[in-house]
Amino acid sequence: MMAPSEYSAARLNMVDGQIRPNKVTDQRVVDAFLAVPRDQFVPDTLRGVAYVDKSIPVAKNRFLLEPMVLARLLNEAKVEPTDIVLDVGTGTGYSAAIIGRLAATVLALESDAGLAAQANHAMQTLGVDNAAVVQGPLSAGWAKQGPYNVIVVQGAVAAVPPALLEQLAEGGRLVTVVLPESGQGVARLYQKTGGAVSGRVLFDASAALLPGLEAKPDFQF
Template identity: 50%
Template structure:
């Protein structure tokens, strides 16, 4: 399979046609080998316009969704970014192309090892993946200018927005616990107040760690 052609086609048919225009961002998508971040058995579909299940309830986000989220985050070269639920490190690697430092957070130790190995093989020196509870974020490295929650969220822990720097942005897809369509959202902290707005509809699978706890109903 011609993966270079597949990457170019992904950029032209999935990103540009869905209003992803940032040239630095598009260049990162076009040059980063997405096929290496998925199991070998599904590499032939690594550029499909769907979320890719890589096992254990973890997915690589659909390229269009990831691209639009990162574009909305308005990432600057001086930013420090946190990628929560980074799986094999694909989005972490893209973030590393856009900002000064990228930290990936993953709870699965096997995925942590895989992600760090891939980052090392690609000689990406400004990114690292650490193990920890996704819902707690990674306060040790906070504050962050950008936080990406790499999956759907039914309930966003307040502790994550507390790890945003002033002017910081958090992007994710929120989904109602009762079911229904998800909404990509941009959260922003200004003068200590966090506001949010809907960006677009998305059907991103919910991360187990961000499911709303069951509530008793009379």
């Protein structure tokens, strides 16, 4: 087990080595990654590698996004202090705790009951008081608290579910990694303007597909 000072040093190294050099220019995003202890959101056996530049497994087929990918997505989403944010596939809640330092309110959506419980516990332990965890299918979003200024998807999708795009407020932004069945994954930004949604590629990125957001199989006779 590492000492608290060692975790703090590892967190600083993560920010200086993975985030600052990778086009993350919003100082509020940098400060959020400096402030939130990623080691508190991973299994005990993996705390020693919590700050490596890789996705961290937190349950079967579930991972925390690579820090650089999450940081760049948040940098491009341009989260404002007054924004209401939907965090889709929050896992153990690390991303929601980060976003909570950028936004007014975070609704953290998780489909796995065990992960949702872990997210609640971790955020209560750290005193994150502007984020709430709810459980439900990720592809459905959480319309009852929408619309949202920002939606962040914590993993890859084969295609963005229409329900999520519908829950964007006017001027709202959605960021995610899109992973087609064949080809390179890319981070994309979607924005709603005049009621219509447009999207553009941000950068190459890889991430695990989230449950319920995989490609739908073609119907076979």
